[in-house]
Amino acid sequence: MSEDVITKKFMYVNRKSPYGTIYALEALEVVLITAAFDQDVSLTFIDDGVYQLMKDQKTEGIGMKNFSSTYSALGDYEIKKIFIDKESLEERGLSLSDLQELVWEDEDEDYVEKNSINLVSRSELSEIMNKQDVVLSF
């Protein structure tokens, strides 16, 4: 029997603000599970999903768990492809500097930290999405 592992391209599409619904947190949990199975995983943040990566989230006042720091662990799970929709940022008056930085360590280059975030247009995103085997929307 061959033990070849089948690797598929998984894209997680995040479209909701972090605390108003449970979607953002649940998506993050599922992403980490998939990553553990050595799949080709990418994350996309569009529409209100871009708010998930906002810096300086302070949730003490609403009594909910602040899971924003978990995104910085994605690199350790070999998740190196984070796509952020440019138009979604613009219509919210936001720029990349409002979002946290996400990196991964390249073991082939003495663990140098590399940027995981790619700012993309809708048309670029459309192309990338079209190449996926599985797209899961949250």
Added chain:
Amino acid sequence: MNMLHTVNKSPFENYTVSSCISMCAKDSSILFIEDGVISVMKSTKFSEIIESALKNFKVYALKPDLDARGLSLNNVIEGVEIVGYEEFVDLTTEHDSVQSWL
């Protein structure tokens, strides 16, 4: 009669904010909570709607919900009053009734 309207949805998600404002009567107030607080941020696609609502109504936003989402108070539209849970309670008692838009 004066009514307190609360809105808990992002303006990007559906038409709640526009519907609410269009049905607000004189002397009404609007309080943005949960994802609704996104509505009161400067430089968004919906900032103008709030800016014009401010001419006719009092507009409030709940600070704990802004803080949770990393939305800086410096970027809140001028004229919007930032309130905490205690003022939220005061607002509900000061108005004759509360309409919670869902």
